[in-house]
Every structure is written in C-alpha cells, then in structure tokens.
Amino acid sequence: MCRSSSHDAPKRSVAGWIFLSFSTRPRCPDPAHDSADRGAREVDGLRRAQFGTSAHVACDRRHLRRHHQCLRIRDQYGRLAMKRIHVVSLSPRMGTTLMKEVVGVCFEIDAYSRRERRVFSEPPSGADIYLSKAPEDIMTVGPILWAQPDLHVICMVRDPRDVITSMHGKDPDRYWAGLKFWNAYLPYWRKIRDHPRFTTIKYEDFVRDPDATQRCLSTKMPFLERNVPFSKYHEVARPSQYSRDALGSVRPIRPTSVGRWRDHRSRVAGQLDLHGPITEDLVSVGYEDDGSWRQELKGVQPDRGRSHHSEYFSRTDLWIRRSMGYVGALIVLVRRMGVEPLRLVDWIPRRWIPSQI
Incomplete structure (x- = not known):
C-alpha cells in the first residue's frame, strides 16, 4: 500500500473515512512505490484493483498505474485477498x-x-x-x-x-x-x-x-x-x-x-x-x-420405495433455496465492508435461518 505519513495525513470527507474504515487496503508489494509515495497527495476517489479484490488505492497519481500493476500481479497468485x-x-x-x-x-x-x-x-x-x-x-x-x-x-x-x-x-x-x-x-x-x-x-x-x-x-x-x-x-x-x-x-x-x-x-x-x-x-x-x-x-417392475430424502420439495423450501442466492450476495457484500452480518441476526429464531450458515 502506498500510504501517507501519519504526520501529514490528507484530509478526507466523512464519507471517505467511513468507507475506508470498512476496507482492507493491502501494502504495495514494490517497496520503491511505498517510499516514493509516502507523504504524497491522495488520489481523489477510490480506485478498485482488478482480479477481484476490494483493495482501495491511495497514492500519488504518478504512481497509480504502476501501483495497480503490482496489485494485479499479487492478486493473480492470491496473495492480497483470500481465495x-x-x-x-x-x-x-x-x-x-x-x-x-x-x-x-x-x-x-x-x-x-x-x-x-x-x-x-x-x-x-x-x-x-x-x-x-x-x-x-x-x-x-x-x-x-x-x-x-x-x-x-x-x-x-x-x-x-x-x-x-x-x-x-x-x-x-x-x-x-x-x-x-x-x-x-x-x-x-x-x-x-x-x-x-x-x-x-x-x-x-x-x-x-x-x-x-x-x-x-x-x-x-x-x-x-x-x-x-x-x-x-x-x-x-x-x-x-x-x-x-x-x-x-x-x-x-x-x-x-x-x-x-x-x-x-x-x-x-x-x-x-x-x-x-x-x-x-x-x-x-x-x-x-x-x-x-x-x-x-422394459419389463422391469418399478421400485417406488422411499429414499432417505423426501421425494419432493415443498413450495416453501424451493422459495427459500431460490432466495438465498440474493440474500447470500448481500451477506457477502456487507462482509466485504468489514461487517459480519451473520452476527447481527442472532435475535432471529434459529428455525427461521437456513441450516449451515
């Protein structure tokens, strides 16, 4: 990560501080970039690295492209965020x-x-x-x-x-x-x-x-x-x-x-x-x-005996299974901001929550 010195940290908006507080910002793998960008003016806005990280880059505009290249190389081998x-x-x-x-x-x-x-x-x-x-x-x-x-x-x-x-x-x-x-x-x-x-x-x-x-x-x-x-x-x-x-x-x-x-x-x-x-x-x-x-x-007598699992889904079961994709996506998005949503629903009766969450 290309960071600014703690003594001359740049000003951020309230929204910026809130967003950065929920973000994981990895260190740039190139030490030259870190030293070169220390104390530099922060880039306006948040830049999202490629290859599936939620890393946000704060470094001088001159080094932004080289910094992103380092992040992409590291991400290709799974070093920045958990695969x-x-x-x-x-x-x-x-x-x-x-x-x-x-x-x-x-x-x-x-x-x-x-x-x-x-x-x-x-x-x-x-x-x-x-x-x-x-x-x-x-x-x-x-x-x-x-x-x-x-x-x-x-x-x-x-x-x-x-x-x-x-x-x-x-x-x-x-x-x-x-x-x-x-x-x-x-x-x-x-x-x-x-x-x-x-x-x-x-x-x-x-x-x-x-x-x-x-x-x-x-x-x-x-x-x-x-x-x-x-x-x-x-x-x-x-x-x-x-x-x-x-x-x-x-x-x-x-x-x-x-x-x-x-x-x-x-x-x-x-x-x-x-x-x-x-x-x-x-x-x-x-x-x-x-x-x-x-x-x-042909000529085989059908065996309609019961299986371990029931033979049919109930309409409620199917609805829950179909809905969990969107619920799960929301859980993942909230977790990427640094909040564990599953800990916020402890008050919900366990029988209402799908198993193995």
Whole structure:
C-alpha cells in the first residue's frame, strides 16, 4: 500500500473515512512505490484493483498505474485477498465430498471445512485459500459469483441414474436421494456453467483420470500449488468422520461405481414414474446419444420405495433455496465492508435461518 505519513495525513470527507474504515487496503508489494509515495497527495476517489479484490488505492497519481500493476500481479497468485473455492453439485451423491477431500490434501489449501458450509458462511481468518462445499449451493452461487470476485466454484456432475441408486453410510438400507434434486438444480447449472470462475467436473472423468482433473483445476485456478497427484490421494488422505460416512472408506480413486445403475433398474424405473423422463437431460449433458437406453428398463417392475430424502420439495423450501442466492450476495457484500452480518441476526429464531450458515 502506498500510504501517507501519519504526520501529514490528507484530509478526507466523512464519507471517505467511513468507507475506508470498512476496507482492507493491502501494502504495495514494490517497496520503491511505498517510499516514493509516502507523504504524497491522495488520489481523489477510490480506485478498485482488478482480479477481484476490494483493495482501495491511495497514492500519488504518478504512481497509480504502476501501483495497480503490482496489485494485479499479487492478486493473480492470491496473495492480497483470500481465495475461496466452493464445491457444489446437481444432487447429493455426486462426489462433492471426495472432491473436497482430494483438493484439500493434494493442493496447498490453508483451511477447509470438515463439514458442509454454505458459500456465504463466514470463512476463517488468516487463510489465503479456503475450501468449502455444499451441494445445494448450485442454486445460490450465481449472484454470489458477482458479489465475491475471489470465489471459485467447482461443480460436480454425475449420471443421475447412478446418483439415485447410490447409498450413504448414514442410512445404508435406503437409497439416499431421488431425482428431485436433479430436476431442481439442472436449470441453475445451465445458467452459470459458462462463468469464467465456474468449473464443471464430470464425476466419471474425475474417477477415470484424476490427474487430468487436477491439471484442469490448476489451469482454471492458477493460484493453486500442487502437493501430490490426485491419483495418490489415498496415500495422504485424512478425512473427518463426517467425510468417511459419505465416502465409505479411503481407497484409490477408481471408476468402480460408474454405470452401477444397471444393477438397480427397478429403482431407476420407479424414479422415472415419480419424476418423469430424463432422456433429454441425459443427451444434453452427454450421458446418452438418444433414448434407446430406455429399452433396458422394459419389463422391469418399478421400485417406488422411499429414499432417505423426501421425494419432493415443498413450495416453501424451493422459495427459500431460490432466495438465498440474493440474500447470500448481500451477506457477502456487507462482509466485504468489514461487517459480519451473520452476527447481527442472532435475535432471529434459529428455525427461521437456513441450516449451515
């Protein structure tokens, strides 16, 4: 930061002092700029650095351009503001837990959540790179990507037929989730899939060639530093008990679960009866070329048994999920001004607040 001497600090308007009091102003990485600009006249107004920082520059006009260049270089490598990586998906059981655990140990990550944390939840202090995950935030991250320029999103996509036939360690006697999540989340993915800080990873590609997925993430997020290859994750893994329940065990990443829906065709047929056809979605996402796969369900007795999650969203639940994107964006914007908004709502009954904020 190019700062003025404390003995001859320039005059600011009241609004300027208030705004600067809520801002984080990093030091310029070039010491020559700092010494050259010390005591210089402050630039009128606030200049916002590029690459997603909320840094405000106060330095002499002569050095403003060079100062911004330094800020941009530092930001490219994530040194000025905390980079947040958030993992979402189009349904539970799409590999978000595995992706979070793999990224957390195979890249240089300063802090990551052991359990699910919403994208607008308060991050830990003192971390350059923070990793979190919440599958349902696919409905939320669109507005927050605009409000939080240091946010990068990894979205896991998996064949929904394998998803609805997957089970969880917490309830091994029932299928975990039905097609309600896929049907509700897919439109949101289509809206934001081309965002430059939104990376879609197919679960099938990830488990078949984990190192190629790691290279893809390194390209999309160049501030990441690799510790070990994804293919050696099982040698260094240290998952929490919460993650172990979802993963089942720590083992090498293999495509053993790809296409397993063919062993549970009655479940697939039952879900299609309850939620309608998905052939068009499968073709658009690249899992099928046409509807011929339905021939494999001919003569199969549909299984309409209950899943762990309810089969349908209530209208209230859907409204809350859709609204949280804008609420979350507001929370992020307020937090960037130095205020933690979630601490200001302690008087609100907890049952009114969405879980895992």
